[in-house]
Every structure is written in structure tokens, then in C-alpha cells.
Amino acid sequence: MHITGTFIDEISHGIPHQNWGPREWETDFQHMQHMGIDTVILIRCGYRRWQTFPSRVLTQEEGAYTPPIDLVDLYLRLSDKYGMAFYFGLYDSGTYWWDQGDFQKEVDINLRVIDEVWDRYGHHASFQGWYLTQEVSRKTGKIIDLYAQLGRHCKDVSGGLPTLISPYIDGKKAILSSQSTLTRADGVSLQAHEAEWNEIFDGIKEVVDIVAFQDGHADYHELPDYFAVNKQLADRYGLRCWTNAESFDRDMPIKFLPIKWEKLRLKLEAAKQAGLEKAITFEFSHFMSPQSAYVQAHHLYNRYLEYAQEGPF
Secondary structure, X not given: OOEXXXXXXXXXXXXXXXXXXXXXXXXXXXXXXXXOOOEEEEOOOEEOOEEOOOOHHHHHHHOOOOOOOOHHHHHHHXXXXXXXXXXXXXXXXXXOOOOOOOHHHHHHHHHHHHHHHHHHHOOOOOEEEEEOOOOOOOOOOOHHHHHHHHHHHHHHHHOOOOEEEOOEOOOOOOOOOOOXXXXXXXXXXXXXXXXXXXXXXXXHOOXXXXXXXXXXOOOHHHHXXXXXXXXXXXXXXXXXXXXXXXXXXXXXXXXXXXXXXXXXXXXXXXXXXXXXXXXXXXXXXXXXXXXXXXXXXXXXXXXXXXXHOOOOO
């Protein structure tokens, strides 16, 4: 099971910024291509007041800060150059749906962002999909309506380009980065997980094309069962089932460091056994890149290449 896609986490609230410019980003795309990555996913175009491109909507409506460089344009040009599919991640207010429970306000601002983005960047050959950035583990609030409205609008404006979600499993390691603990006493049961995602998939099956569950919130021995359920549900509702193989370690007291290679390999092999279609990761640039600020990432890249060379990409 090879990693052929990665998120780009340019706006994060849990990982230090690497302060890269165009030269460093192009070098990273070259490393990605060498590793066999053909898909890059902008995890979010904006978070609260931070944004990756000078959006008129977010600047006027959210008071977002004007960025020094248009990163969306840069990523699309690099994706064009290196033959990668680019998925655009929507805006996460971090407030309306999360703090206030106002899912419709989150939708409304994003509908305008979708229109603006497609008008500005839709001509790029590499613009090949959308990422609905609001990540959940359960049937939270009006998440079905949020996914349904956003997915439908993305497809309508872009002529049916695919939409992707990457939820997580509400397992024992589903801990906020701001919390000091690593685990909690109880996680969601397999039965409850199946029941809730059965309902979610039923509500979004016509407007969401791909689901890539994050694999870091359940214990390693639990993953085969969760993977099997995820694949069964996705098949039932006609969704493509990928895996989001987290390349950072949730088991360490320092949040977050590159994962131990043995753990990542175990997760990839479990995904292969479950018949999942594609492995993407969160995320290459911090946790696997030879130019990451973390030296451990350089070694993880080397270990992964050794593993990948055991068979053809």
C-alpha cells in the first residue's frame, strides 16, 4: 500500500509553520513526485482570520489578513508542472459551526468562497477536486446538511468534480491538541461508529464522492475492524474509500512529531488488507519531507522509499 497523496497544511493551529517560500515549496513537490505522490489536497484555504490566498469574501466578511503570497496560485502552478491532481480545501471559520453550532452560517460563507475560487482558479488543469474541510467523527449537529450543501455546490459550479471528506474515528486517542493527555477512557464502539456513519453516508451519497478516514485515533489492533466497516459502508453508498495514513505520532507526549516507521507501515498494511483504494497522508511536508524542520521526517522518508521499492508503484 503506497502513499500517493498528501494534504498540504499551510494553515494549522497545531503544527509549527516552516516559513517556506516558492523555492522550498517547489523542492517539496519534487520530493513528493519522487515518492510517487500524484494528489495534493489543501486542507483548508483559510482558518479564522488566516487565509492562503487574497480572498475578497474572507477579507471583507471575516476580516481575514491579507497573505504575503497567493499560495493557492503557487500550489496550482506547481501541480500543473509536476502532473498532480489538486483538491481545494474550503474555509473553516473555527467559530460558526464549531463554537456556535451555526452550521448554516458556515455553509453560507463557504458557498461564496467556492464561487470566488472557481472563478479565479478553475482554469488550471490540475484543479481536479474539492475537500470539505470540516472534520467530524460522529453525526454532529447538522453535519449531514453541511456536507450535502457544500458538496452539491462544489459539483454544480465545477461541472461535477469529485468531493472528498476526511473524518476521524472517535477512538481512545481522539484528544484535542490542547489537551495534556494522550488517551481517554472510552472511545466509540464499532457498532455505534457503523450506525452513525451509515446515516451520514446515506445523507451525502449523491454529493460526496470520496471518504478517507483518519487512521490515528484508534489503537493499532482496532484498525482492521474499523477499516472493514468503513469500506463496507462506502461500498454500500457508492463512495470511494481511501485511507488518511497519519504520518505523525499520537502516542508521544510532544504534539506532534513524525511517526515511528513501524507504526506507519502497520497502518498501511491494515489498509491494504481491507481493500482500501488509495492512501493519502497528513502530511508530507512536516512529517515525511527530506527538508522538513524535523530531522526524524528525513529518516521516515528514507524508510518509506525502502518499503516502496519492494514493489512497483
